[in-house]
Amino acid sequence: MIGAMKMNMNKLIIAAAALVVGLSMAPVAQAAEAGVQPERQAWSFGGIFGTYDTNQLQRGFQVFREVCSSCHSAHLISFRNLMEEGGPEFSEAQVRALAAEYEVADITADGGRRPAVPADRWPSPFANDQEARDANGGALPPDFSVLAKARGVKDPFPTWIFNYFTGYQEGGVDYIHALLNGYHEEVPESAPHGTDGEPFQLPEGKHYNDYFPGHAIGMAPPLADGVVSYAESEDGQSVPQTLEQYSTDVAAFMMWMAEPHLVSRKQTGFAVLIFLVLFAGLMYGTKRKIWAGIEH
Amino acid sequence: MSEHSTYVPGNAVEKWLDDRLPVVRFAKEHLMDFPTPKNLNYWWTFGAILVMCLGVQIVTGIILAMHYTPNVAMAFDSVEHIRRDVNGGRIIQATHAVGASMFFIALYIHMFRGLFYGSYKAPREILWILGVVIFLLTTATAFMGYILPWGQMSFWGATVISNIFTAIPLVGENIKQLVLGGFAVGNPTLNRFFSLHYLLPFIIAAVVALHIWALHVPGNNNPVGVDVKDSRDTVPFHPYYTMKDLYGMVLFMIPFAWFVFFAPDILGHADNYIMANAQVTPAHIVPEWYLLPFYTILRAIDFNILFIDSKLGGVIAMGGAMACLLVVPWLDTSKVRSGTFRPMFKWFYGLFVLNFIGLAYLGAQEAAEPYTTLAKVCTAYYFLYFLVILPVLSRIETPKPLPTSISESVLGKAHA
Numbered sequence: 001m002i003g004a005m006k007m008n009m010n011k012l013i014i015a016a017a018a019l020v021v022g023l024s025m026a027p028v029a030q031a032a033e034a035g036v037q038p039e040r041q042a043w044s045f046g047g048i049f050g051t052y053d054t055n056q057l058q059r060g061f062q063v064f065r066e067v068c069s070s071c072h073s074a075h076l077i078s079f080r081n082l083m084e085e086g087g088p089e090f091s092e093a094q095v096r097a098l099a100a101e102y103e104v105a106d107i108t109a110d111g112g113r114r115p116a117v118p119a120d121r122w123p124s125p126f127a128n129d130q131e132a133r134d135a136n137g138g139a140l141p142p143d144f145s146v147l148a149k150a151r152g153v154k155d156p157f158p159t160w161i162f163n164y165f166t167g168y169q170e171g172g173v174d175y176i177h178a179l180l181n182g183y184h185e186e187v188p189e190s191a192p193h194g195t196d197g198e199p200f201q202l203p204e205g206k207h208y209n210d211y212f213p214g215h216a217i218g219m220a221p222p223l224a225d226g227v228v229s230y231a232e233s234e235d236g237q238s239v240p241q242t243l244e245q246y247s248t249d250v251a252a253f254m255m256w257m258a259e260p261h262l263v264s265r266k267q268t269g270f271a272v273l274i275f276l277v278l279f280a281g282l283m284y285g286t287k288r289k290i291w292a293g294i295e296h
Numbered sequence: 297m298s299e300h301s302t303y304v305p306g307n308a309v310e311k312w313l314d315d316r317l318p319v320v321r322f323a324k325e326h327l328m329d330f331p332t333p334k335n336l337n338y339w340w341t342f343g344a345i346l347v348m349c350l351g352v353q354i355v356t357g358i359i360l361a362m363h364y365t366p367n368v369a370m371a372f373d374s375v376e377h378i379r380r381d382v383n384g385g386r387i388i389q390a391t392h393a394v395g396a397s398m399f400f401i402a403l404y405i406h407m408f409r410g411l412f413y414g415s416y417k418a419p420r421e422i423l424w425i426l427g428v429v430i431f432l433l434t435t436a437t438a439f440m441g442y443i444l445p446w447g448q449m450s451f452w453g454a455t456v457i458s459n460i461f462t463a464i465p466l467v468g469e470n471i472k473q474l475v476l477g478g479f480a481v482g483n484p485t486l487n488r489f490f491s492l493h494y495l496l497p498f499i500i501a502a503v504v505a506l507h508i509w510a511l512h513v514p515g516n517n518n519p520v521g522v523d524v525k526d527s528r529d530t531v532p533f534h535p536y537y538t539m540k541d542l543y544g545m546v547l548f549m550i551p552f553a554w555f556v557f558f559a560p561d562i563l564g565h566a567d568n569y570i571m572a573n574a575q576v577t578p579a580h581i582v583p584e585w586y587l588l589p590f591y592t593i594l595r596a597i598d599f600n601i602l603f604i605d606s607k608l609g610g611v612i613a614m615g616g617a618m619a620c621l622l623v624v625p626w627l628d629t630s631k632v633r634s635g636t637f638r639p640m641f642k643w644f645y646g647l648f649v650l651n652f653i654g655l656a657y658l659g660a661q662e663a664a665e666p667y668t669t670l671a672k673v674c675t676a677y678y679f680l681y682f683l684v685i686l687p688v689l690s691r692i693e694t695p696k697p698l699p700t701s702i703s704e705s706v707l708g709k710a711h712a
Contacts, residue, residue: 164559295706296334
């Protein structure tokens with residue numbers, strides 16, 4: 001009788017604990033006010049077995065370098081990161097050659113500038129925030145270093161509860177991918193009306209985007225089909241040169257920038273969890289053996 | 297302190313030491329021979345799990361402090377430096393951040409266990425109060441730790457929470473400025489919070505020592521709540537509970553590791569990956585999840601009561617919610633400790649748990665209907681539970697018959 005009651009109590013408390021963990025950690029609203037939910041993409045780095053696709057990161061880097069980096073900085077990224085394991089894994093020679101194409105400020109160098117070396121940070125396109133705003137119609141292009149983790153998606157109930165069990169951490173890249181594909185040339189009919197029933201007014205110099213909070217984004221559509229030329233791979237296979245492909249690749253690259261040790265972290269985690277489960281099994285056996293003679 | 301020692305110094309050196317500083321005797325008495333009720337269930341392993349959590353936070357925290365820079369211009373990037381460039385830094389940082397959440401999960405389970413089994417009742421009132429003090433210190437430590445990454449939610453969370461000091465009449469604004477080191481959250485705030493965040497865990501550890509001391513005077517409560525009658529009711533702490541606690545710790549490490557390695561950011565807010573900016577307010581400011589139940593109570597008082605304005609009222613309510621925990625030993629006067637034998641208490645207690653989860657949930661919602669009304673309802677039940685239900689139940693409830701001893705209850709179960 002007591003045992004049965006204890007069981008019920010335990011179940012109740014377990015259920016309650018699961019709920020408190022789940023309910024109270026609902027992620028903060030980040031996505032568009034209108035509630036357009038970014039579609040989840042099949043990222044190679046999602047889930048417990050997730051790893052980066054080196055080729056995709058290299059393509060994403062190409063998009064970043066040729067398009068994004070003319071306005072967006074990535075001040076936490078060093079050239080050397082591009083050759084590290086678990087990233088785009090360019091060769092050291094490639095990275096040295098790439099770095100040498102850039103100039104960085106160095107007060108100890110003649111004239112205050114010198115060619116970059118792998119240890120240098122990725123040069124920012126603007127000297128400071130104000131200069132960046134002046135060049136971009138008053139809008140500040142955010143730094144890319146951790147941007148993929150600084151955006152998220154608010155999932156409806158009960159999806160966000162499942163997220164704790166699936167380890168869904170790709171809300172930021174889903175949002176970025178959706179944003180890059182979410183532009184409209186004209187304000188669409190789906191645009192929200194003002195509180196007074198007025199149709200949506202797009203401010204001068206802004207662009208309409210389904211996913212951007214408030215829909216009026218300062219950034220013009222940065223990508224379009226064909227703007228970046230991907231090299232053909234050795235076996236002659238070519239990757240589509242489409243907006244969809246570019247946006248996926250650059251979002252993946254941004255995830256790597258934000259979480260460069262994701263692959264080794266998950267690999268370690270796998271070993272740790274297997275160890276803990278086996279160890280717990282042994283501990284349980286030992287505990288049972290010790291307690292075998294005790295009625296409790 | 298209790299005398300359970302079977303320690304006999306094994307050689308001349310041990311004898312010499314024992315006559316001067318009997319640490320070995322102390323360890324044998326309190327870590328090995330200590331008589332512990334043999335019917336403790338797994339809810340009792342959370343005490344040991346909490347000691348582990350504190351240890352993990354201190355060890356990872358000391359390492360993080362070696363690489364962290366408490367300066368508004370550099371703090372955000374220095375945390376990224378830890379994640380990116382320090383060997384194992386991503387794991388150490390994630391363990392510390394996830395560890396805070398795991399600490400509070402264990403802390404809440406430990407407290408709710410005490411509330412169900414009446415572990416706060418005589419002669420364990422001081423033990424319980426010390427526990428509440430540990431909870432409050434841990435809350436303060438976690439709150440100050442959350443400002444250190446200097447993200448948007450760090451900054452705005454600290455801004456919102458520190459504003460509650462201004463509710464205090466006359467001296468409120470001065471206290472707030474003293475806490476923040478200025479008129480608003482800034483570099484002096486970051487520096488002093490870092491300093492205090494490093495200090496408080498050691499104070500917590502000292503109070504934990506008192507907590508365990510207070511535990512070792514009457515000994516453990518147990519799931520049936522009847523006192524230990526004789527040695528047949530107990531087993532020595534080692535190896536029985538050392539082993540059971542270790543097993544509990546390893547089990548607890550499984551979800552812990554899951555979050556650290558596979559979802560290190562899921563317990564936080566995406567906004568905290570944006571560096572603090574006093575010019576940009578996030579759309580939705582939410583404190584960390586473990587503060588949410590009390591945050592809801594703070595916000596629930598959105599009306600003036602006589603000369604008390606809503607802001608001060610909220611602070612009084614939040615303080616009162618914590619004060620209820622301190623005085624619960626004298627609110628619940630039922631002689632029966634364990635909720636298992638209290639047919640009415642059980643239901644009110646279950647509702648209290650759900651209500652607490654509801655308070656946490658509501659704390660993360662925006663201040664709009666229906667959430668504001670629900671917050672008032674849940675806040676009301678929180679106080680009703682302590683101030684009305686527990687005292688009244690103590691008088692009107694007829695408890696079920698208690699087993700005469702722990703051994704009897706254990707045997708009863710075995711043959712049921």
